[in-house]
Amino acid sequence: MSMWWSLHLRREAASVPLARRFLLGTMETAGVDPDISYDLSVALSEACANAVEHGGDLGDAGEAGLVPAGDGRPGRACGQYRVTAYLDGEKCRIEVADSGPGFPSRRTLRTAAHPSAAHAAGDPAHPRTAVHPPATAESGRGLCLIEELADHVHFGNRPGHGAVVSFDKVLKWREGALLMVS
Numbered sequence: 001m002s003m004w005w006s007l008h009l010r011r012e013a014a015s016v017p018l019a020r021r022f023l024l025g026t027m028e029t030a031g032v033d034p035d036i037s038y039d040l041s042v043a044l045s046e047a048c049a050n051a052v053e054h055g056g057d058l059g060d061a062g063e064a065g066l067v068p069a070g071d072g073r074p075g076r077a078c079g080q081y082r083v084t085a086y087l088d089g090e091k092c093r094i095e096v097a098d099s100g101p102g103f104p105s106r107r108t109l110r111t112a113a114h115p116s117a118a119h120a121a122g123d124p125a126h127p128r129t130a131v132h133p134p135a136t137a138e139s140g141r142g143l144c145l146i147e148e149l150a151d152h153v154h155f156g157n158r159p160g161h162g163a164v165v166s167f168d169k170v171l172k173w174r175e176g177a178l179l180m181v182s
Helices: 016-030 034-054 116-118 142-149
Strands: 003-008 067-069 073-076 081-089 091-097 150-159 163-170
Touching: 003 016, 016 034, 016 081, 034 081, 034 091, 034 142, 034 163, 142 150, 142 163
Parallel strands: none
Antiparallel strands: 003 081, 067 073, 081 091, 091 163, 150 163
């Protein structure tokens, strides 16, 4: 058996713990090992916080949270972002998509199991990872933390406008877990 869910959340700080609790509740009910659940919930919190902080321009969003599309009609929702989670017998994949400016070019797939890929700068066969902030920086560690907590991470841009952070992790299950029974 597998399951998935998707949440459309406002770009507000209160949405971050809401998404995290929803994921933790789902994983507990399904029977995922608590350590794996915790790692994924922290990674999700960081991705959501990134979407809240950088996922659009609320100043232009207006009261309804919509900005005109290129043709002047109301369109893309800048005041919100989307979280989607897929759980199956082997892994959990989480995607957080926003309507912000996106990531700078050249920030792409990174496999945590192969850290050597992070050091092959300039080689398209070995994509870059998130840039580590200076030790004295007050923020900027979220994307690096996601890379450390997940097995595979992808930082990409949606066609048009917006960033997508997707990551997955191989699951461990408690004995008698619901998803593993079938």
